[in-house]
Amino acid sequence: MARQRRLVAGIGVALLVLLAGCAGVSGTLADDTRSPETTETNDLERSIEVAAQGEASAEPDRATVLLAVESTADDAGTVRTDLAESDDALRSALYDWGLSEDDVRTEHYDIHQTRDTRPDADRSEYVGVHVYAVTVDDVDAVGEVIDVAVDAGADGVQQVRFGLSDERADELREEALGDAMDNAHAEADTLAANADLEVTGVYTVSTTNVRTSPYATAAFAAETGDAGGAPRTGIEVGDVDVTVSVRVVFGAQQA
CATH class of the missing domain: 3.30.70.2970 (Protein of unknown function (DUF541), domain 2)
Incomplete structure (x- = not known):
């Protein structure tokens, strides 16, 4: 009976050693998962998102x-x-x-x-x-x-x-979009400089709003000119404004 107890105790010690070895392997694998390469990749996954407006004006045609x-x-x-x-x-x-x-x-x-x-x-x-x-x-x-x-x-x-005519409206829209992108780049550079980052490129760009503001006169009554030659009608003309909004996501990295 004493011999059987010694045999069981020996088996128990062997199992404890085996389990201790398995625990060490698990910890090593977990440490490998958090490798320096993975940490570096996460550090580089940065972006700067900005919304900007652009404008362009022209005489109406x-x-x-x-x-x-x-x-x-x-x-x-x-x-x-x-x-x-x-x-x-x-x-x-x-x-x-x-x-x-x-x-x-x-x-x-x-x-x-x-x-x-x-x-x-x-x-x-x-x-x-x-x-x-x-x-x-x-x-x-x-x-x-x-x-x-x-x-x-x-x-x-x-x-x-x-x-504006259709052709002139398209030209003015392109000018406004160019102005909006210039403003977006300037804003992203400013944000990056204040966050110790530098802009690496553009991820996505979307246009959120395009608005054309025509120039309009107020209503007025019409009067027929007399035979003596009344002054003819004169109309004041103002510029037409086109405004666009863009949303841009820039890539960034540590400066």
Whole structure:
């Protein structure tokens, strides 16, 4: 019996030695996992993300004039007839001046019944309005176009918007994007310098917003010139602005 106890004790000691050896191997493997190469790679995985804006401005090369023709009568049929006759006269005058059919389109057309607020409140009338959007490629000729329209029967000019042709808009957008990227690089360099880093390149770039701000005049009433030769219409022209926003992720490393 004593011999059996000694045998069991010997087996127990052998097992303890074996388990101790296995624990040492596990620790070594764990240490190998956190090797210097892995630590160095993690240290290099740095980035700088910035959001920047860019702008570009240019003189407009296209204008849109909103012209209104109005009519009021006791019945809708009369209003419709008045608007139709005015439409023929206005379009003919604008076409004779040099605009094409594609340059003159209907922006808004409406005929509705209203109730007079005067003492005889039971009396109602019909009011109609036809708003035209007239595109003019020669911005210097906008005032002349307005004079032609007013002489042909237009009752008012609701607005004049100065914008860009498609080709010029694309050029201005490219300029604004270039300005935005220059600003992004400058901001990334500043951030890197203050964080003891240096920029190594660009990871990703995205455009988040592109906005064009046309120049627009306020509405004003139209008045037909008299036979003595009234002063012709003059329109002030302002620049068109294009603004873009970009988001850029730069790679960085320890300086």
